Amino acid sequence: xxxxxxxxxxxxxxxxxxxxxxxxxxxxxxxxxxxxxxxxxxxxxxxxxxxxxxxxxxxxxxxxxxxxxxxxxxxxxxxxxxxxxxxxxxxxxxxxxxxxxxxxxxxxxxxxxxxxxxxxxxxxxxxxxxxxxxxxxxxxxxxxxxxxxxxxxxxxxxxxxxxxxxxxxxxxxxxxxxxxxxxxxxxxxxxxxxxxxxxxxxxxxxxxxxxxxxxxxxxxxxxxxxxxxxxxxxxxxxxxxxxxxxxxxxxxxxxxxxxxxxxxxxxxxxxxxxxxx
Numbered sequence: 001x002x003x004x005x006x007x008x009x010x011x012x013x014x015x016x017x018x019x020x021x022x023x024x025x026x027x028x029x030x031x032x033x034x035x036x037x038x039x040x041x042x043x044x045x046x047x048x049x050x051x052x053x054x055x056x057x058x059x060x061x062x063x064x065x066x067x068x069x070x071x072x073x074x075x076x077x078x079x080x081x082x083x084x085x086x087x088x089x090x091x092x093x094x095x096x097x098x099x100x101x102x103x104x105x106x107x108x109x110x111x112x113x114x115x116x117x118x119x120x121x122x123x124x125x126x127x128x129x130x131x132x133x134x135x136x137x138x139x140x141x142x143x144x145x146x147x148x149x150x151x152x153x154x155x156x157x158x159x160x161x162x163x164x165x166x167x168x169x170x171x172x173x174x175x176x177x178x179x180x181x182x183x184x185x186x187x188x189x190x191x192x193x194x195x196x197x198x199x200x201x202x203x204x205x206x207x208x209x210x211x212x213x214x215x216x217x218x219x220x221x222x223x224x225x226x227x228x229x230x231x232x233x234x235x236x237x238x239x240x241x242x243x244x245x246x247x248x249x250x251x252x253x254x255x256x257x258x259x260x261x262x263x264x265x266x267x268x269x270x271x272x273x274x275x276x277x
Contacts, residue, residue: 035150035177037206038073039264042066043236044212045093048184049073050175055147058101059086059173059184060094064121067100074105083147084109086154087125087136088171088186090117099124102132110136111143111154115169139171149270151176161191167211168192174202178270183226185210193218203227205273206266208234209256213241215248223252230275231256232264 033053040047040062047062047070056079061070074080085107087095098121101107110129116122129136137143139156146152153174161168170186181204188196188210197218204226210216213233231254235241241258249256257264257277264277 033269035180035268035270037182037266039208039232039234039259039266040066040069040073041259041261041263042069042234043093043260044234044239045096045236046088046186046208046234047097048208049079050150051077051079052148052150052177055083055150056081057084057086057147057150057152058082060088060186061085061097061101063093063096064100065096067097070097070101071104079105081106082108084111084145086111086171086173087113088173088184089113089115089166089169090119090122090125091166091187092119092121094187095125096121099128102128102134107132107134110134111139111171112136113169113171114138114140114157115160115165117166149177155196157192157195163191164189170210172196174204177268180205180268180270180273182206182208182266182268183228184208185222187211190216190218193222197221197225200225206230206232208232209241209245212239213245213258215242215244219245219248223248223254228254230254230266230273232259232266232275233257234259236260 035052037048037050042062045062046060047066048059050057139154140158143154155172157169167187167189168191170188173184175182183204185208207228209231213235233241235258237260257275262277267274
């Protein structure tokens with residue numbers, strides 16, 4: 001009788017342990033069912049890594065001086081592959097560390113804009129692509145793809161702009177994750193913004209402000225078109241965002257964060273967005 005009782009107690013104890021394990025496993029899975037967008041404190045430059053735990057995308061790579069920080073971030077977060085690298089345009093503060101990224105991690109697909117800009121950084125980027133046998137995709141119009149639960153749409157210019165050609169060639173990337181939405185504007189300036197606004201019918205929860213917070217006359221219309229709740233500005237202590245820009249964000253009730261104040265992480269659980277710095 002005592003033996004049966006002991007066995008019964010052991011079975012009950014085992015059941016409790018298994019139940020606890022299953023609940024912990026379910027909790028762990030739920031906790032990883034999130035998207036994160038990590039913005040480097042990269043000075044007046046853009047570098048953002050987006051991941052849902054299974055797939056990883058990088059938008060721009062900052063200047064060449066950021067390369068070690070990017071590689072360190074990949075190592076610390078056990079990122080061994082990029083599903084895609086998006087180079088919005090070829091200014092050095094966006095493509096500067098692209099060669100180091102391509103050389104140090106497997107990259108499945110590279111998306112680029114339609115306006116080459118000769119420089120040592122652009123040449124290093126091309127050489128890195130060649131060394132890895134990667135043929136980049138030049139985006140004109142819309143290019144859509146899905147990675148897990150992340151739905152991307154890259155909008156590329158369909159023309160070559162006479163004014164501010166490099167910045168206006170910026171790829172504009174939309175990301176939809178559950179009920180939440182993000183848009184990354186590169187360095188798009190007035191002509192590009194005007195064309196984008198004319199065709200846009202989508203609102204977003206989050207925006208990466210174009211052109212490092214330099215104020216432009218089309219920004220008012222852009223923000224009215226996309227109606228974001230949160231914004232990130234990539235600026236530096238030496239070249240800070242313009243006051244007219246931050247005043248506009250304040251007037252529209254948009255909560256903004258500055259990379260010059262530190263790295264920024266934006267997370268989504270498919271229903272809401274949280275920003276930490």
